[in-house]
Amino acid sequence: AQSVTQLGSHVSVSEGALVLLRCNYSSSVPPYLFWYVQYPNQGLQLLLKYTTGATLVKGINGFEAEFKKSETSFHLTKPSAHMSDAAEYFCAVSGAGSYQLTFGKGTKLSVIP
Amino acid sequence: ETGVTQSPTHLIKTRGQQVTLRCSSQSGHNTVSWYQQALGQGPQFIFQYYREEENGRGNFPPRFSGLQFPNYSSELNVNALELDDSALYLCASSLEVAGGSGTDTQYFGPGTRLTVL
Numbered sequence: 555a556q557s558v559t560q561l562g563s564h565v566s567v568s569e570g571a572l573v574l575l576r577c578n579y580s581s582s583v584p585p586y587l588f589w590y591v592q593y594p595n596q597g598l599q600l601l602l603k604y605t606t607g608a609t610l611v612k613g614i615n616g617f618e619a620e621f622k623k624s625e626t627s628f629h630l631t632k633p634s635a636h637m638s639d640a641a642e643y644f645c646a647v648s649g650a651g652s653y654q655l656t657f658g659k660g661t662k663l664s665v666i667p
Numbered sequence: 668e669t670g671v672t673q674s675p676t677h678l679i680k681t682r683g684q685q686v687t688l689r690c691s692s693q694s695g696h697n698t699v700s701w702y703q704q705a706l707g708q709g710p711q712f713i714f715q716y717y718r719e720e721e722n723g724r725g726n727f728p729p730r731f732s733g734l735q736f737p738n739y740s741s742e743l744n745v746n747a748l749e750l751d752d753s754a755l756y757l758c759a760s761s762l763e764v765a766g767g768s769g770t771d772t773q774y775f776g777p778g779t780r781l782t783v784l
Contacts, residue, residue, distance in 0.1 A: 558709075588772075590775075595777075596777055596778075597671070597757055597775035597776050597777040597778050598710070598757065598759075598775040599775070600772055600773075600774070603772065644709050644710070646709075653698070653700070653715050653717075653722060653723055653763065654700075654712045654715070654723060654725065655700075655702075655710070655712060655773060656712070657702075657709030657710050657711070658709050659707075659708055659709045660707075660708070660709050
């Protein structure tokens with residue numbers, strides 16, 4: 555069984571500040587981890603994913619995430635927030651041989667000018 | 668390259684009715700997954716189709732059913748609609764090998780917003 559917990563349903567940051575969105579997972583198999591972004595009235599867009607190999611993953615739009623097995627975490631960061639980053643962010647997990655994505659409840663990011 | 672498209676964009680039905688939602692996969696993709704996203708929640712996996720056969724199912728009752736066609740387009744059918752079926756329904760396509768490895772990226776469509784009154 556797999557599950558995802560995203561800490562903080564709503565995060566506000568100032569433009570230019572660090573963005574940190576937290577994700578912890580539970581998985582009975584080695585996990586594959588994903589971050590998706592959803593803009594209002596749109597579907598989900600993949601930001602980045604971790605499958606195997608390097609634990610620091612770089613994605614689109616300046617985002618990156620680090621897989622920490624000991625902490626069962628996959629937090630998403632961006633050094634400097636832009637207004638265009640305001641959206642909802644979802645962390646998801648799957649596993650070897652598992653086609654199903656299990657999502658967290660999402661974190662809504664607001665960027666204050 | 669054409670992305671994942673879904674139709675209709677919005678739909679209003681009454682309790683007890685039946686609904687069909689449609690999805691056109693991204694070119695070259697052989698697998699489609701359907702998710703239900705209730706308001707304020709993350710998407711929940713309904714089922715996946717690989718080469719026209721159901722390849723796995725989440726915790727949804729049998730009144731949720733689907734089809735995948737030879738051109739890899741797909742339908743989600745929901746019978747006997749209930750108020751709790753009101754949600755955004757997302758279709759995602761991917762290119763899977765032998766039923767999926769778990770690592771393949773799923774590309775999502777914009778969704779169909781279903782309202783059940």
